[in-house]
Amino acid sequence: MAKTGIIWSDQYIKYNLGEGHPMNPKRLIIPYQLFKSLSLFDLPDFQFFTPSPATDSEILLFHTFNYLKTMKELSKAGKGVQLRLGLGTGDCPVFPEMHEASSLVVGGALEGVKRIQSGDVQQAFALLGGLHHAFAEKATGFCYYNDVVISIKYLQQKYGIERVLYIDTDVHHGDGVLQAFYEDKNVLGVSLHESPRFLFPGTGFTDEIGKGLGLGYTINIPLFPGTWNELYIMTFENIIPCIWEEYDPEFVIWQCGADGHYRDILGHLALTTELYSYLGKRIAELSQDCSAQGRLLLLGGGGYTPDSVARVWLASLVGVTGITIPTDSPSDWIDFCLQKYGIEVNPHLKDPPLDWKKLDGYPFIEEEIIEATQQSINYLKSLLRPVPDWKACEPFFQT
Numbered sequence: 001m002a003k004t005g006i007i008w009s010d011q012y013i014k015y016n017l018g019e020g021h022p023m024n025p026k027r028l029i030i031p032y033q034l035f036k037s038l039s040l041f042d043l044p045d046f047q048f049f050t051p052s053p054a055t056d057s058e059i060l061l062f063h064t065f066n067y068l069k070t071m072k073e074l075s076k077a078g079k080g081v082q083l084r085l086g087l088g089t090g091d092c093p094v095f096p097e098m099h100e101a102s103s104l105v106v107g108g109a110l111e112g113v114k115r116i117q118s119g120d121v122q123q124a125f126a127l128l129g130g131l132h133h134a135f136a137e138k139a140t141g142f143c144y145y146n147d148v149v150i151s152i153k154y155l156q157q158k159y160g161i162e163r164v165l166y167i168d169t170d171v172h173h174g175d176g177v178l179q180a181f182y183e184d185k186n187v188l189g190v191s192l193h194e195s196p197r198f199l200f201p202g203t204g205f206t207d208e209i210g211k212g213l214g215l216g217y218t219i220n221i222p223l224f225p226g227t228w229n230e231l232y233i234m235t236f237e238n239i240i241p242c243i244w245e246e247y248d249p250e251f252v253i254w255q256c257g258a259d260g261h262y263r264d265i266l267g268h269l270a271l272t273t274e275l276y277s278y279l280g281k282r283i284a285e286l287s288q289d290c291s292a293q294g295r296l297l298l299l300g301g302g303g304y305t306p307d308s309v310a311r312v313w314l315a316s317l318v319g320v321t322g323i324t325i326p327t328d329s330p331s332d333w334i335d336f337c338l339q340k341y342g343i344e345v346n347p348h349l350k351d352p353p354l355d356w357k358k359l360d361g362y363p364f365i366e367e368e369i370i371e372a373t374q375q376s377i378n379y380l381k382s383l384l385r386p387v388p389d390w391k392a393c394e395p396f397f398q399t
C-alpha cells in the first residue's frame with residue numbers, strides 16, 4: 001500500500017458556521033471518530049499530520065488584500081456584514097475566529113502538498129478541505145478561502161509543477177477552482193456534479209470548456225438528479241481516462257465531497273459507498289500511471305449527513321489505499337454518535353445495492369436519466385474533439 005497521510009487538527013471544529021447550519025462540526029467529528037474507532041491511524045502505512053494555519057502570503061496567492069483584511073476585521077468582531085464580499089450571508093455567516101479557522105483549512109491542504117512533495121507520503125487526505133466555491137474576493141457556498149486554488153498556485157510557484165489535474169466529484173460544481181484556471185492549460189479542471197439546472201451554484205454546464213489558452217482544459221459533467229452508480233461510472237469511464245493519459249499530470253488533487261451520496265440532505269444523486277470505493281481505486285490507478293507517479297491529494301469537500309460523510313470518506317480511502325474494513329460499523333462509534341449527538345448511524349459500513357426508484361424524492365423516469373446522461377457524454381465529446389491536445393482521444397470520442 002502507498003504511504004498515506006491523514007491531515008487533521010482538533011482546531012478544525014472552529015470552522016463552525018452555526019449549529020443549525022449544514023457546515024457544522026458534527027460532519028467532521030463523526031467521520032474522524034470512525035477512522036479512530038477502526039484504528040486506521042495505527043496502521044503502519046498511515047501517517048498522521050497536524051497542520052499549521054496558512055500565512056497571509058499563502059492566502060494572497062489567490063485572494064485579494066482587501067478581502068483578507070476584511071476577513072480579519074470581521075473575524076475579530078465576530079459579527080458584521082460585507083455583502084459585496086459575500087460575508088454575513090446565510091450561507092457564509094461571519095463567526096468568531098472565521099479567519100483563523102479558514103486559514104487552518106488552507107494550512108491543511110498545504111500540509112498535504114508539502115508532505116507529498118517531500119516524499120514523506122505518496123498520497124494524503126485532508127478531511128477538512130476542498131472549499132471549492134470561494135472566489136478571489138468573495139465567500140460563497142460555505143467557503144471563505146479557497147484551499148484548492150492556493151494549493152495549486154503553491155505547487156506551481158514553489159515546486160514548478162506545470163500540469164495539475166484537479167478532479168472534483170462533490171455534488172456541487174467546483175466553480176471557484178475551475179473559474180480561477182479557466183484560461184490556463186497548466187491546470188486540467190474536471191468537475192462531475194448534479195446539473196446546475198437543479199442545484200447551487202447554477203454553473204457547470206457541458207459547454208463550459210475553458211477559454212483562450214485554456215480551451216478544452218475545463219471539463220464539466222453535469223448529472224441528472226437521481227443518477228445512480230452505474231450511470232456515473234459509465235460517464236466517468238467515457239470521458240476521463242483518455243484525457244487523463246493524454247494530459248499526463250504531474251500532481252493530482254481529488255475533491256472527494258460526500259454530498260453525492262443518496263442520503264445527503266442537499267444533493268439529489270443516488271450514489272452509494274460502492275461508487276466512492278470505485279472512484280478511489282480508479283483515481284489512484286490513473287494517478288499512478290502518469291507523471292504524477294501516485295502523487296495524489298484528497299480534500300474532503302462537502303457532505304452534510306454526518307453518517308454518510310463518514311462512510312463515504314472511508315469508502316474513498318478504501319479505494320485509494322486498498323485497505324480492508326469490517327462489514328459492521330464499530331460499536332464504540334455507534335455509541336459515540338448516539339450519546340454525543342443523538343444520531344443513529346448505519347450499523348453497516350457499506351451501503352447495500354440501491355434500488356433508487358424506491359427512494360422518496362426521486363420522481364424521475366429511468367429512461368429520461370439514461371438519455372440525459374448519454375446526451376451529455378456525446379455533447380462533451382463533440383466539444384472536446386477539436387482540441388489539438390486531445391487528438392489521440394479522437395477515435396475514442398467517436399465510438
Ligand SMILES: [Zn+2]
Pocket residue numbers: 170171172257259301302303
Ligand atoms: Zn458540495
